[in-house]
Amino acid sequence: MDILTILFYLVTSVIIISSMSLIIVNNTVHAALLLVLIFFNSAILWLMLKAEFLSIVLVLVYVGAVLVLFLFVIMLLDLPIKEKVNQKLYLLFSLIISLIMFIELYMVIFYHDFSQVAEISHSSEFNNTYEIGLLLFTKHLFSFEITALILLVAIIAAIAINMTNKQRALKQDPARQIEETKQSRLRIIKDKDL
Amino acid sequence: MITMSHYLVFSALLFCISVAGIFINRRNILLLLMSIELMLLSVNTNFIIFSHYSNDMTGQVFVFFILAVAAAESAIGLAIIVSLFRIRNSLEINLINKLKG
Amino acid sequence: MESLLLSIPILLILSSIITGFSSKLLNNFYSGIISTSLVTLSFIFSIIICFNIYSSDNLTLYENFYSWISVSNFNIGIGYLIDKYSAAMLVVVLLISSVVHLYSMSYMEKEKEYKRFFSYIALFTFSMILLVISNNLIQLFIGWEGVGLVSYLLIGFFYKKRSAIHANLKAFLINRIGDMFFILGIAMIYTAFDSFDYRTIFLNINELDLDNLKTYFGLSYIDLSCLLLFIGAMAKSAQIPLHIWLPDSMEGPTPISALIHAATMVTAGIFMVGRLSPVYEMCYITTNIILIIGASTALFIGLIAIFENDIKKVIAYSTISQLGYMVSALGINAYTISFFHLYTHAFFKALLFLCAGSVIMSLHHNQDILKMGGLKSKLPITYICFLIGTLSIIGFPLTSGFFSKDLILEVMLYKDSTISFVAYVMLILGALVTTIYSLRLLFIVFYGDYRGDNANSVKEQSLIILIPLIILALLSLFSGYSIKIFIDMPIFMWSPSEIKYQGLLPFITHGIFSPATLSLLIGFYISIKLYKEKTDFKFLKFFLFEKSVAAIKSKYKFDELFLYLSLFMKKSSLYFSNKMDIALIDGLIVNGIPKRINILSTYLRTISSGYLYHYAFLIVLSLVIIFAVILVRVL
Numbered sequence A: 001m002d003i004l005t006i007l008f009y010l011v012t013s014v015i016i017i018s019s020m021s022l023i024i025v026n027n028t029v030h031a032a033l034l035l036v037l038i039f040f041n042s043a044i045l046w047l048m049l050k051a052e053f054l055s056i057v058l059v060l061v062y063v064g065a066v067l068v069l070f071l072f073v074i075m076l077l078d079l080p081i082k083e084k085v086n087q088k089l090y091l092l093f094s095l096i097i098s099l100i101m102f103i104e105l106y107m108v109i110f111y112h113d114f115s116q117v118a119e120i121s122h123s124s125e126f127n128n129t130y131e132i133g134l135l136l137f138t139k140h141l142f143s144f145e146i147t148a149l150i151l152l153v154a155i156i157a158a159i160a161i162n163m164t165n166k167q168r169a170l171k172q173d174p175a176r177q178i179e180e181t182k183q184s185r186l187r188i189i190k191d192k193d194l
Numbered sequence B: 001m002i003t004m005s006h007y008l009v010f011s012a013l014l015f016c017i018s019v020a021g022i023f024i025n026r027r028n029i030l031l032l033l034m035s036i037e038l039m040l041l042s043v044n045t046n047f048i049i050f051s052h053y054s055n056d057m058t059g060q061v062f063v064f065f066i067l068a069v070a071a072a073e074s075a076i077g078l079a080i081i082v083s084l085f086r087i088r089n090s091l092e093i094n095l096i097n098k099l100k101g
Numbered sequence C: 001m002e003s004l005l006l007s008i009p010i011l012l013i014l015s016s017i018i019t020g021f022s023s024k025l026l027n028n029f030y031s032g033i034i035s036t037s038l039v040t041l042s043f044i045f046s047i048i049i050c051f052n053i054y055s056s057d058n059l060t061l062y063e064n065f066y067s068w069i070s071v072s073n074f075n076i077g078i079g080y081l082i083d084k085y086s087a088a089m090l091v092v093v094l095l096i097s098s099v100v101h102l103y104s105m106s107y108m109e110k111e112k113e114y115k116r117f118f119s120y121i122a123l124f125t126f127s128m129i130l131l132v133i134s135n136n137l138i139q140l141f142i143g144w145e146g147v148g149l150v151s152y153l154l155i156g157f158f159y160k161k162r163s164a165i166h167a168n169l170k171a172f173l174i175n176r177i178g179d180m181f182f183i184l185g186i187a188m189i190y191t192a193f194d195s196f197d198y199r200t201i202f203l204n205i206n207e208l209d210l211d212n213l214k215t216y217f218g219l220s221y222i223d224l225s226c227l228l229l230f231i232g233a234m235a236k237s238a239q240i241p242l243h244i245w246l247p248d249s250m251e252g253p254t255p256i257s258a259l260i261h262a263a264t265m266v267t268a269g270i271f272m273v274g275r276l277s278p279v280y281e282m283c284y285i286t287t288n289i290i291l292i293i294g295a296s297t298a299l300f301i302g303l304i305a306i307f308e309n310d311i312k313k314v315i316a317y318s319t320i321s322q323l324g325y326m327v328s329a330l331g332i333n334a335y336t337i338s339f340f341h342l343y344t345h346a347f348f349k350a351l352l353f354l355c356a357g358s359v360i361m362s363l364h365h366n367q368d369i370l371k372m373g374g375l376k377s378k379l380p381i382t383y384i385c386f387l388i389g390t391l392s393i394i395g396f397p398l399t400s401g402f403f404s405k406d407l408i409l410e411v412m413l414y415k416d417s418t419i420s421f422v423a424y425v426m427l428i429l430g431a432l433v434t435t436i437y438s439l440r441l442l443f444i445v446f447y448g449d450y451r452g453d454n455a456n457s458v459k460e461q462s463l464i465i466l467i468p469l470i471i472l473a474l475l476s477l478f479s480g481y482s483i484k485i486f487i488d489m490p491i492f493m494w495s496p497s498e499i500k501y502q503g504l505l506p507f508i509t510h511g512i513f514s515p516a517t518l519s520l521l522i523g524f525y526i527s528i529k530l531y532k533e534k535t536d537f538k539f540l541k542f543f544l545f546e547k548s549v550a551a552i553k554s555k556y557k558f559d560e561l562f563l564y565l566s567l568f569m570k571k572s573s574l575y576f577s578n579k580m581d582i583a584l585i586d587g588l589i590v591n592g593i594p595k596r597i598n599i600l601s602t603y604l605r606t607i608s609s610g611y612l613y614h615y616a617f618l619i620v621l622s623l624v625i626i627f628a629v630i631l632v633r634v635l
Helices: A003-022 A028-048 A052-077 A088-110 A130-136 A143-161 A174-179 B004-024 B032-053 B058-088 C002-021 C029-056 C083-107 C113-132 C137-155 C162-193 C197-204 C223-238 C245-251 C254-263 C267-277 C285-305 C310-333 C337-364 C381-396 C401-411 C418-446 C463-486 C506-510 C513-534 C543-553 C554-589 C594-606 C612-634
Strands: C061-071 C072-083
Touching: A003 A028, A028 A052, A028 B032, A028 C594, A052 A130, A052 B058, A088 B004, A088 C029, A088 C612, A130 A143, A130 B058, A174 C612, B004 B032, B004 C197, B004 C337, B004 C612, B032 B058, B032 C381, B058 C061, C002 C029, C002 C061, C002 C113, C029 C083, C029 C113, C072 C083, C072 C113, C072 C137, C083 C113, C083 C267, C083 C337, C083 C381, C083 C463, C113 C137, C113 C162, C113 C254, C137 C245, C137 C254, C137 C267, C162 C197, C162 C223, C162 C245, C197 C506, C223 C267, C223 C285, C245 C254, C254 C267, C254 C337, C267 C285, C267 C310, C267 C337, C285 C310, C285 C543, C285 C554, C310 C337, C310 C401, C310 C418, C337 C381, C337 C401, C381 C401, C381 C418, C381 C463, C401 C418, C401 C463, C401 C506, C401 C513, C418 C513, C463 C506, C506 C513, C513 C554, C543 C554, C554 C594
Parallel strands: none
Antiparallel strands: C061 C072
């Protein structure tokens, strides 16, 4: 038995099991943490596929930024833990559908015989990062710049969605309170003016 | 011996589970976003696999881009969710039925 | 001559229109005068035509003067065919009509709706003329329907009386039943001969290819068509079982009972069968059926008349009974003899009705004979006319009724079959019954003591009422002597077979010594004993006798039978309508399909639930299905 084989099976089983629990658990925090586990394990998997740069980027960007964002939102929104809803039939039906989908994908995969594809081993001086950078900044430069723009747009959108001028709750603003005068608050009306 | 088909089967399985996750969850919408992340992960894995076995770096470059876009998209999605929460004070999916016919 | 003939219907319709549409321009008296004079003028014209036809040898007037529909073989038009038969009928109809016009001038004097009445009887006479002069089956049918319609209008003349409305509807509906079969008969004849025209039919009778025509229920084609036509005649001439409308039709005023239900409309059926005599000659079974129906009607309906207490109803039942005589004569193919009885019967029946009308008027609209009596001294002229009419109807020797009735009974024995013998016996018994009820009526109304009220106000009516009575009385006495004409009368292409008629005097003596006179004497004896001297017979208390009397008094429950049948039809059609129309067609298809679609759409509506995950599910589901289809095809 190869160490790689054992590692593969271990990692994939952890991923599969935690993804299945992800969709079933009640607690949202648990779900987010399971997602963290999934990402770490798939980083390992990507390492096995000799994509070092991307596995590290996965951990840094996804776990470090996106999932932290998720956890912040969960924390801020203070979501309650729901009790179990009886949805057995629905569950069954949807699992059947995804099973059918899996079968279809399986059929597609095994249409061509992929088991004979050989792995190409590189020399130890093969730098993954270097190769990615080479391709990224020459052939796909335009897409790179556009991605930067997308990120900019995302920032602006995220801020703009939650920026409203509508006052939702009454708050005290001492700075404005000091500035008020008697004339702006009180008006005396004589009887004969009515 | 781990061949390409093993990897591909794993990726397909992950994809199917995440697709199921989109409509299984009835508790809150964050799980939906998480399933989307999972879906994107499985697609990324698929790209890496093919890039590895066809000795072409283009796949990994594409994963790079997908990662960036996915991050942006989850940020915006979460912003939407926060504003939704502000209106509804709850993230129950059952309350989001304004499209009911 | 054609102009004379055509002017008859024109004068009549003119009279109808003038009296009908001249609201306040013409007062009642003048409209009556105009109407009566126009009808009398038509009568004079008909006499002239009849004289012309009888003085020449076998003259027949025939013309089609208006063609209404003409499509290859299908020709309907208005035309006339006058031979000795229809000329004589024309005279009878117009004579009775003019007499009744004169009578109603005084009888309907106090009616507000005077002019409507005259308009209707002129219209009736017009339709009857149309029927009589017609030369094709469709015009016959048009006249047939016309007289039915006007009979309906006239029976319900006093439309504010509920019983009158019931009666006129009854008459019309029973007529309608007959008409349904009549039309079927016309259609069958048209199919066989390809024409409605009498001439064409009669000329082609012998060349008819009877082998190619289907037989129905054991009857040959011609048999069935003649039977269907006869059923129409049954409804019109009130034979069993379609006779029930005639007694109820006495709700109308008495002049119309005289005109329509004694002399003219009810004889239209007899006239029709006589008219189509060449066709009826080809039948074997139908004539026997006609014979049986006629004989049973004559006997059994006569029995009902013995127990009736309304003067007009007694005369109505006697009309039905006498029509039975005419129909039985038709049943042994003696068409002209039946026509002879029709001719004499018109006179004495109209006379009886008009006398009854005079009695009713004098007693201030009392029609119950139990409240009459002893009118012999109070209303002498009416009494004498009534006596003459009664003697005619019972066949007292030397009156017209004697000639016609005895001729029928004679001819009944010419055929050597059991059916005709049975019919003969029934007719003899019928003569006995006729004698009993007629004399009963005479004795109860005119003899004895006056049982009503207001004895002093009972006096004879005016001259205008009495003159028609006298005319008809004279005719009832002397019209029988024209018997020779009727024995030799040919009906278009039918010639009468040999009847052993040696002369007037031998006929009279032969008639006096026949079983008919025996029944006459017995009847005289019984009625004098029962009704004049009011003796009580022991056997009248017999149980069996009382049971049969009860059956007769209930008029053999024909009314109930028809009511039951119509109720049955109503219930069964209701059942079918509920099951087929409402439950099946409405429930399943008309209402059912929208309902099902509604239910389906209620289910389908749950798909757009508004929940995101449902939509996502559906997207994924459809994706899976599409991929499955593609994969199955590709792999």
